[in-house]
Amino acid sequence: MANASITLQISTLPDSPGVYQYYDKDDKLLYVGKAKNLKKRVSSYFTKNFDNNKTRVLVKKIATIKHIVVETETDALLLENNLIKNYQPRYNVLLKDDKSYPWICIKNERFPRVFSTRQVIRDGSEYYGPYTSMKTVHILMDLIRGLYPLRTCNYDLSKKNIKEGKFKVCLEYHLGNCLGPCEGLFSEKDYMENIDAIRNIIKGNFKNSLNKFKGQMKRLAEDLKFEEAQRIKEKIDVLENYQSKSTVVNPRINNVDVFSIIADESFAYVNFLQISHGAIIRSHTLELKKKLDESDEDLLLLGIVEMRQRFNSLSKEIYVPFEVDLGEDVKVHVPKLGDKKQILDLSERNAKYFRMERFKQTKIVDPERHEKRIMAQMKKDLRLSEEPRHIECFDNSNIQGSNPVAACVVFKNGKPSKKDYRKFNIKTVVGPDDFASMEEVVYRRYKRLLDEEQPLPQLIIIDGGKGQLSSALKSLDRLGLRGKIAIIGIAKRLEELFYPDDPIPLYLDKKSETLKIIQQLRNEAHRFGITFHRSKRSKQALDTELETIPGVGEKTIITLLGHFKSKKRIASASFEELADIVGESRAKKLVQHFSEK
Structure with a gap:
C-alpha cells in the first residue's frame, strides 16, 4: 500500500494523457513512463502485485511523483522517449545512441557539390540520411560519381566569376570526372538535371535515370557514335546492378x-x-x-x-x-x-x-551475462518457478531386448558436467520394458541423492513421451519429491514437451535456445547410454565366446582380460605368452580354438 504522501500525490493527478516521473528521497529520477490516463496508470503501481522483483523494488523507492500533461497519447510517447534519452533513468529501458551517423549533402550553392558528411549545417543545403554505416554511403557516392560528372572544388561559381574567367579547369576535368562548369563549359540547366537525377537515386527511384540513359544510348547508336553509346551502356549496367541488389519487393511499395x-x-x-x-x-x-x-x-x-x-x-x-x-x-x-x-x-x-x-x-566478452540470460529464458519458456541451473536427463538403451541399461547426464548452468554423469544396469526389470526401467533408474538416482544429502536438480528431462514421464513420476511420488522438482518429457519425433497432468504438449520455437539445450541434453544422454550399452554388449560377446572353450572358466577369463585387455590381443597372442599367464594346458586350448576359428 502507498503511504500518505504518495496517496496525496496520486489524488492530484489528472485523468489525462501524459508522462509521469518517479523520484527517490534524494530527488533522483528513477523512472519515466507514459499513460493515456495518468491517475489510473500511476495508481496501478501501488495497488497491483508485481511478479517482477525489480518493479517491487522501484515502487518501494518512490518518494515523489511528477507529471507532464500532453494533448495526445502520441505526444506522450514522443516526450517519454526524449526524457529517457536525456536522463537515462535507472529503471527505464536503456537506449544507446553514442555515435554520429553519416549524411549525403547536396550543398546549397550554384552548381551544387554532393558529398558525405557527419556534420549537419543549417544553411539551406539538402541532407539525405542519416545512413547506418559509412560503407553504404561510399557505395552510393561511388555510384553517383560514376554516373554523373560533378565538381568537387569549393569555388564560388557565380555568373560574374565565371564570366570574368576567374577559374581554370583542374585535373578532374582532364580525367573526365568534371565537365568544367568553372569555365562555363557545362550549363547550369544540364547540371541541375543531373542533381535532380541524383536526388531520385538517393531516394531509391532509379526509373528516371535509367530511361534517360537508355534514350541517350539509342540516339548515340543511331548517330553511329558507338564508343559513346558503349560508355552510356556501362552506366546503365552499373545502375541496373545496384538496383537489382537493393530492390527486394514490389517497386510500388514506396515511402x-x-x-x-x-x-x-x-x-x-x-x-x-x-x-x-x-x-x-x-x-x-x-x-x-x-x-x-x-x-x-x-x-x-x-x-x-x-x-x-x-x-x-x-x-x-x-x-x-x-x-x-x-x-x-x-x-x-x-x-x-x-x-x-x-x-x-x-x-x-x-x-x-x-x-x-x-x-x-x-x-x-561477458560469459556470465550470456549464462544468466540463457537460464532466465529457459525459466520463462518452460514455465518453471526457478532457473534450471542444474538439469538431469534420463535415457533408456536396450537393443532387441538385450543388456538393458540407462544413462543420466547432468548439465549445470547450461553446460555438460561430465563428472556427474551416471550409468545404470537395469536390475529389477526382466525383458525390454522401457517404462519399468525408467521408473527403476529415476528411483535409484534420487534415492541415492537423498540418502547422501546431495543437491537435487531444478529440472528433470525424460527422453520419451507421456508413458515414460508417468513412470518417472511414480518414482518421484514414492520418494516424496513430486512438486519439488520440475519434470518434463520430450517426445522424439515432433520435439513435443509433456508436463505432468497436462494432456496438451508444449511446442517450442524450433530455433529457440531453450529447445537447443534440451535437444543437446537428450542427444548427450542417448550418446552416453548407447556407448555404455555397446561396451556391455561387446564385453558380453567376448565373455560368451571365451566361456565356450572347454577348460576355460570365469577365473581364467578374468586373468586373461586383466593382462591382454581385449579379445583381439588374446587371439593374436603366442602360445608362450598365453602359457606364462594361464599355464600350458589352457594355453593349448586357447591356441587351438582361435586357430580353428
Whole structure:
C-alpha cells in the first residue's frame, strides 16, 4: 500500500494523457513512463502485485511523483522517449545512441557539390540520411560519381566569376570526372538535371535515370557514335546492378517504414527498414536493454519513435508484426501475406541475425551475462518457478531386448558436467520394458541423492513421451519429491514437451535456445547410454565366446582380460605368452580354438 504522501500525490493527478516521473528521497529520477490516463496508470503501481522483483523494488523507492500533461497519447510517447534519452533513468529501458551517423549533402550553392558528411549545417543545403554505416554511403557516392560528372572544388561559381574567367579547369576535368562548369563549359540547366537525377537515386527511384540513359544510348547508336553509346551502356549496367541488389519487393511499395522486434528475457532488438520504390534505402537494428518486465508492445513503440526521430523519417505508413498506436497521422499495417509480409519477414530476419551476432560477442566478452540470460529464458519458456541451473536427463538403451541399461547426464548452468554423469544396469526389470526401467533408474538416482544429502536438480528431462514421464513420476511420488522438482518429457519425433497432468504438449520455437539445450541434453544422454550399452554388449560377446572353450572358466577369463585387455590381443597372442599367464594346458586350448576359428 502507498503511504500518505504518495496517496496525496496520486489524488492530484489528472485523468489525462501524459508522462509521469518517479523520484527517490534524494530527488533522483528513477523512472519515466507514459499513460493515456495518468491517475489510473500511476495508481496501478501501488495497488497491483508485481511478479517482477525489480518493479517491487522501484515502487518501494518512490518518494515523489511528477507529471507532464500532453494533448495526445502520441505526444506522450514522443516526450517519454526524449526524457529517457536525456536522463537515462535507472529503471527505464536503456537506449544507446553514442555515435554520429553519416549524411549525403547536396550543398546549397550554384552548381551544387554532393558529398558525405557527419556534420549537419543549417544553411539551406539538402541532407539525405542519416545512413547506418559509412560503407553504404561510399557505395552510393561511388555510384553517383560514376554516373554523373560533378565538381568537387569549393569555388564560388557565380555568373560574374565565371564570366570574368576567374577559374581554370583542374585535373578532374582532364580525367573526365568534371565537365568544367568553372569555365562555363557545362550549363547550369544540364547540371541541375543531373542533381535532380541524383536526388531520385538517393531516394531509391532509379526509373528516371535509367530511361534517360537508355534514350541517350539509342540516339548515340543511331548517330553511329558507338564508343559513346558503349560508355552510356556501362552506366546503365552499373545502375541496373545496384538496383537489382537493393530492390527486394514490389517497386510500388514506396515511402514505407518497416519495424519488427525479437525479444528475450534481458534484451529486445528492434529492426528498422526504410523502403522507397521497393528498395531498402536504410536498415538499422536497435538494442534495448530491459530494466523491468516491459512488454513487446511497449518496446516496439519505443524503438519506432526512437528510430524515426534518429533517422529523420517522415513516412506516413509503417508495417509492424502487431497493432500499435502511433496516432492518426501514421497508418499502421500488419501484413499477413504477399510482398508486404515478405518485407516484414526480412526485417525480422535482420533482427535475428543482429541478435545472433550479439550473442557471439557476449559469449566472448561477458560469459556470465550470456549464462544468466540463457537460464532466465529457459525459466520463462518452460514455465518453471526457478532457473534450471542444474538439469538431469534420463535415457533408456536396450537393443532387441538385450543388456538393458540407462544413462543420466547432468548439465549445470547450461553446460555438460561430465563428472556427474551416471550409468545404470537395469536390475529389477526382466525383458525390454522401457517404462519399468525408467521408473527403476529415476528411483535409484534420487534415492541415492537423498540418502547422501546431495543437491537435487531444478529440472528433470525424460527422453520419451507421456508413458515414460508417468513412470518417472511414480518414482518421484514414492520418494516424496513430486512438486519439488520440475519434470518434463520430450517426445522424439515432433520435439513435443509433456508436463505432468497436462494432456496438451508444449511446442517450442524450433530455433529457440531453450529447445537447443534440451535437444543437446537428450542427444548427450542417448550418446552416453548407447556407448555404455555397446561396451556391455561387446564385453558380453567376448565373455560368451571365451566361456565356450572347454577348460576355460570365469577365473581364467578374468586373468586373461586383466593382462591382454581385449579379445583381439588374446587371439593374436603366442602360445608362450598365453602359457606364462594361464599355464600350458589352457594355453593349448586357447591356441587351438582361435586357430580353428
